[in-house]
Amino acid sequence: MTDLELIRESVAKHAAKILDANDRIWDYAELAFHEHKSAELLCRLLEEEGFTVQRGLAEIPTCFTGTYKKGTGKPVMGFLGEFDALSSLSQQAALPEKSPVTAGAPGHGCGHCALGTGSLAAAFALKDYLDATGEDGTVIYFGCPAEEGAGSKQFMARAGLFDDVDFVYTWHPSTINGVESVQSNAIMGANFRFKGRTSHAAASPHLGRSALDAVELMSVGCNYLREHVIPEARIHYAYIDAGGTAPNVVQDHATVRYEVRTPFVKDLRELFDRVVDVAKGAALMTGTTLDVELAMAFTEYVPNKALGAIASEAMQEVGAPRWDEADFQLARQFLLSYDPETRAAIEAEIRRTYGDRAEAVLQRPLATDVIPFDPSAIRLQAGSTDVGDVGYAAPTLNLLVATACVGNVGHSWQMTAQACSPLAHKGLLTAAEAMALSAVRTKHRPDAIAAAKAEVLARNGGKYTCPLPDSVKPPLDTY
Known part of the structure; x- marks a missing residue:
């Protein structure tokens, strides 16, 4: 079997429990630093697959790691998982009209339920790959709380959790497929x-x-x-x-x-x-x-170019999520659910982006291609993420995989609804395949790992420095 066939077999084997975990975490919808049920569910699934779990790390009760070691344990490969929700974005699953489950309650309006479970599936697939091939390596799943709050990864990096990691992959639910080619603030x-x-x-x-x-x-x-x-x-x-x-x-x-x-x-x-x-x-x-x-x-996130080249090829090999006609029609209903002003802005952007294909995309608004990574086209965006602190401590790359309609607005009730729908289900399983294959390709390229580490060294001067002094503790109840 090819590497991709081994990975796809593993992702398919674990798909039912992974999708169940996504939907349960979506239902829990726990806010930053209080993701107790979500974290415990992920920990239990890791333990069931033979990972050694450490809880309550970096002085954060919902921060954890799951580690699986094979042979010499080299290289050490990480995946980042998030699982916190946003306030006031409760919404019925997969329903393209506004209807909160509980008015004013939290909801997964950024899709972190899918982010965390997709990364978990990637960790399981890489562990299964090591078992099937007999290759050495260590797989670490990093349970990262509170990305929507004060963040956790800077506290995790300050605590040294990424010091011995050779490279890290993560992803984010999106409307496109490809290596993220933006620098955050x-x-x-x-x-x-x-x-x-x-x-x-x-x-x-x-x-x-x-x-x-x-x-x-x-x-x-x-x-x-x-x-x-x-x-x-x-x-x-x-x-x-x-x-x-x-x-x-x-x-x-x-x-x-x-x-x-x-x-x-x-x-x-x-x-x-x-x-x-x-x-x-x-x-x-x-x-x-x-x-x-x-x-x-948070430190700024900058894509690691050495990892980006490998992951881009892996994503092309994996391809886009395998949509069916029902998916396209559901996505169109979500696109039409926005108010007229927002929808007009979305449609104008789609016409600018897709040109002659715009009308077809408006009728079937799901990404069906993978955008190649161009390291010369990295641009600044206004947002911020604590993934940047991981990238200052170890080579790190973020992938984007479609889980929502083209033009979807993040941090919206529409995103909450799509995060527990067939769109997110297919997207997160595709993300798992892409991350696991990227990790396999990277572990087979010591030269690329060395180049990725050289990029980190050029940025951090040899050591991660947290932007917060040691006296600042995780603001568990105050931020």
């Missing part, structure tokens, strides 16, 4: 807590010191700051605590959360410190005190 976030003094807002306002005023002045200052940063930078904020609901009471507490992004982690702290200075000025103007709780930071 680095990001840093903190809670800014202002403390003041209560007073009657009418009878004795002069005795009060408003923490809410401080938060609002900080926002004014940051709005002016936005003009004086590089165009690629981003400054985001959200009110966490507005200090109460009584207008006639001077608010003595208020908290705002700020996150800043820059293309490279080396520039991140400078922008963050400027935001802190604005906050200090707001506290000074209002006679309040300030506490800055630094809680999260």
